[in-house]
Amino acid sequence: MPAAVQEKIRHAVVAAVQLSSVADVEFEASLAELRDLAKTLGFKVVQTFVQKRAAFDAAAYLGVGKREEIRDFVAASAGSDPGAIEAVFVDHEISPTQARNLENEVGCEVMDRTMVILDIFHRNARSRAARAQVEIARLGYMAPRLRELAKLAGPQGRQRSGTGGRGAGESHTELDKRKIRDRIAELQQEIAAMDVERQTQRSRRQERQGLATVALVGYTNAGKSTLMRALTGSDVLVEDKLFATLDTTVRALYPASVPRVLVSDTVGFIKNLPHGLVASFKSTLEEALDAALLLHVIDASDPGFERQLAVTDAVLAEIGAQDVPRLRVFNKIDHVGDAVAQAACAAALRAQYPDCIVMSARRHDDVALLHQATVAFFRQDLVEAELFLPWSAQKLRGEIFARCEVIDERADEEGAFLSVRGERATVAGLAAQLPQAD
Numbered sequence: 001m002p003a004a005v006q007e008k009i010r011h012a013v014v015a016a017v018q019l020s021s022v023a024d025v026e027f028e029a030s031l032a033e034l035r036d037l038a039k040t041l042g043f044k045v046v047q048t049f050v051q052k053r054a055a056f057d058a059a060a061y062l063g064v065g066k067r068e069e070i071r072d073f074v075a076a077s078a079g080s081d082p083g084a085i086e087a088v089f090v091d092h093e094i095s096p097t098q099a100r101n102l103e104n105e106v107g108c109e110v111m112d113r114t115m116v117i118l119d120i121f122h123r124n125a126r127s128r129a130a131r132a133q134v135e136i137a138r139l140g141y142m143a144p145r146l147r148e149l150a151k152l153a154g155p156q157g158r159q160r161s162g163t164g165g166r167g168a169g170e171s172h173t174e175l176d177k178r179k180i181r182d183r184i185a186e187l188q189q190e191i192a193a194m195d196v197e198r199q200t201q202r203s204r205r206q207e208r209q210g211l212a213t214v215a216l217v218g219y220t221n222a223g224k225s226t227l228m229r230a231l232t233g234s235d236v237l238v239e240d241k242l243f244a245t246l247d248t249t250v251r252a253l254y255p256a257s258v259p260r261v262l263v264s265d266t267v268g269f270i271k272n273l274p275h276g277l278v279a280s281f282k283s284t285l286e287e288a289l290d291a292a293l294l295l296h297v298i299d300a301s302d303p304g305f306e307r308q309l310a311v312t313d314a315v316l317a318e319i320g321a322q323d324v325p326r327l328r329v330f331n332k333i334d335h336v337g338d339a340v341a342q343a344a345c346a347a348a349l350r351a352q353y354p355d356c357i358v359m360s361a362r363r364h365d366d367v368a369l370l371h372q373a374t375v376a377f378f379r380q381d382l383v384e385a386e387l388f389l390p391w392s393a394q395k396l397r398g399e400i401f402a403r404c405e406v407i408d409e410r411a412d413e414e415g416a417f418l419s420v421r422g423e424r425a426t427v428a429g430l431a432a433q434l435p436q437a438d
């Protein structure tokens, strides 16, 4: 297994224009989400710049005063204690020209909302289909930006558009655009061909569903990664403020259980998802179908949680996950008002969603309960058996103890009788290597 990928946290700022048609709550929620998304990419957002305007500035998205303010902030950060600002995140999709102008002015990289999300999907896509879908979305995003990239490409690029005039630069870009179109068509064909493989995929899924695997699904910021770390004992890692682990590979429940349960994090739902990214989001999420159990994490302290819950259910159904068993986990109950409000909220949730879990990832006992509930789900399928282990076959003893829970043990002069509980296939496999107990 590869070592956990760790990256140093980089500092960034967020900047956004609030159009007059956008209400404060909506605006704030979108900014908060962008900060979460930036965090997912390993950035720490140290400052937010906002500006009310009737329209985006045509040249550089923000007005000139705000641009100067950001430039000064970025410049001042260069030798400062928390470290240099390395990126400005913009909470809209901006044009290539706006991005380039803004970048030149503020003196560091500018990433718009769409680019941030594409980057997250790119990191999360593991299946071939998901990778292809994300690449299509990336190419679609790149195509109109080629000319700006050519200008940024250094003296050669600049010279070409300068000396050759409009015509030469244009044709070069047109050629690249055609290449992109061809590549998109090729990827779409690949995806269509993959549909034929769906049958094999499905059987592989059924196989995997026989394994004790759990996927955490839900909106960005609901607490999926926090729960993943708490459930698998890897939370110690993030206590170190300098590092965030970006690795989302599968980890085993800790303390270890019988059966061994594997947990994986999935790409989070996004409230403000650009339309062009819907297909790649779904494709990336499809990997959740491989799990035998979904833990649907919901931020109970988010005023919009009911809508989010409905959207998650609907999307899971669209990708064919409606039949994967699901446990609803209402997280962040500690963040819902005072103790009285929390108790009332928890009671209402339990009444409305029987079998749900209401908890806080910050409370050790709550995490332990979620751990227990997860293990209990898989233990429904366990079988009990008595295995006879002759003294001549003690080699198998370690394996039995590692793979089953040994409930009872007694011995006679021939060997040991072990009462065990474990997965049907495991117990059957062990029994096949041993003489019958009777």
Ligand SMILES: Nc1nc2c(ncn2[C@@H]2O[C@H](COP(=O)(O)OP(=O)(O)O)[C@@H](O)[C@H]2O)c(=O)[nH]1
Pocket: 036, 218, 219, 220, 221, 222, 223, 224, 225, 226, 227, 268, 331, 332, 333, 334, 335, 359, 360, 361, 362
């Ligand atoms: N108050 C509170 N904050 C939480 C809880 N669970 C997670 N958080 C915080 O919510 C933020 C988002 O959590 P994260 O696990 O990254 O969410 P993800 O996007 O679903 O993976 C982080 O700042 C967490 O520390 C909780 O139960 N209570």
Ligand SMILES: [Mg+2]
Pocket: 040, 221, 224, 225, 226, 265, 268
């Ligand atoms: Mg996360």
